[in-house]
Amino acid sequence: MACQMQQKMYSPLPRSFYDRDVVVVARDLLGKKFCRRSRQGMTCGTIVEVEAYRGADDPASHSFRGKTPRNLVMFGEPGHLYVYSIHAKFCLNAVTGPQRTPSAVLIRAIEPTQGIPLMQRRRDRTNVFDLTRGPARLCEAVEVSGEMNGVDLTIGSRIWISRNSYAHVKSADIVAAPRIGVTKARDVCLRFFVDGSRFVSGPRRWHRR
DNA sequence: GTTCGGATTATCT
DNA sequence: GATAATCCGAACC
Numbered sequence: 145m146a147c148q149m150q151q152k153m154y155s156p157l158p159r160s161f162y163d164r165d166v167v168v169v170a171r172d173l174l175g176k177k178f179c180r181r182s183r184q185g186m187t188c189g190t191i192v193e194v195e196a197y198r199g200a201d202d203p204a205s206h207s208f209r210g211k212t213p214r215n216l217v218m219f220g221e222p223g224h225l226y227v228y229s230i231h232a233k234f235c236l237n238a239v240t241g242p243q244r245t246p247s248a249v250l251i252r253a254i255e256p257t258q259g260i261p262l263m264q265r266r267r268d269r270t271n272v273f274d275l276t277r278g279p280a281r282l283c284e285a286v287e288v289s290g291e292m293n294g295v296d297l298t299i300g301s302r303i304w305i306s307r308n309s310y311a312h313v314k315s316a317d318i319v320a321a322p323r324i325g326v327t328k329a330r331d332v333c334l335r336f337f338v339d340g341s342r343f344v345s346g347p348r349r350w351h352r353r
Numbered sequence: 354g355t356t357c358g359g360a361t362t363a364t365c366t
Numbered sequence: 367g368a369t370a371a372t373c374c375g376a377a378c379c
Binding site: 209212213214228229230231232233290 | 371372373374375376
Binding site: 195197204205206228230231232233235237250252278279280281323324325326327 | 358359360361362
């Protein structure tokens with residue numbers, strides 16, 4: 145029985161989860177369990193901060209100027225991992241749908257729940273708040289790099305996202321704010337994070353003017 | 354082939 | 367909060 149429950153908890157979210165509007169998926173990803181199994185061991189955490197990147201209508205999105213070798217995965221099937229490099233670091237996204245729209249959710253921060261010693265070793269940091277706060281820090285902590293670009297998130301072998309019955313995030317607990325680091329479309333609030341979480345990167349409050 | 358800038362972070366003050 | 371470090375992809379020639 146316990147085994148069955150664990151099986152259900154760890155099973156990856158299905159393709160249909162990702163095959164929806166990118167903003168819906170982004171908000172729905174908050175509170176879900178992010179899982180990464182590597183040769184060194186398991187690292188997991190609760191997703192607390194994300195950003196949505198649309199397609200042709202979003203000048204801040206990589207897919208805004210059409211298909212290139214770099215952003216090819218964004219144009220493909222939803223539910224795949226899109227990894228890109230920036231400033232000599234990596235960031236990881238989940239490709240969303242529907243209708244093959246080139247949209248994706250950037251996962252900016254998780255609250256570590258499993259494999260913390262492994263994360264501390266990879267990051268060369270002991271402070272738990274410095275392990276997975278920020279997209280590039282997260283990638284380093286869970287060992288995701290460019291080689292994993294395009295991996296299917298619905299298989300559940302190396303990397304996946306699952307339901308999390310212990311951390312249900314209500315709509316009222318979600319704060320929307322402008323995306324961090326983007327120079328275009330600054331006025332659009334497509335960054336979402338769990339209100340009150342200490343594991344969120346950047347400003348945790350944002351006042352609408 | 355060269356230039357340019359970015360969905361960042363660490364390390365200062 | 368400001369700045370340097372750092373490297374890859376895209377755009378242009």
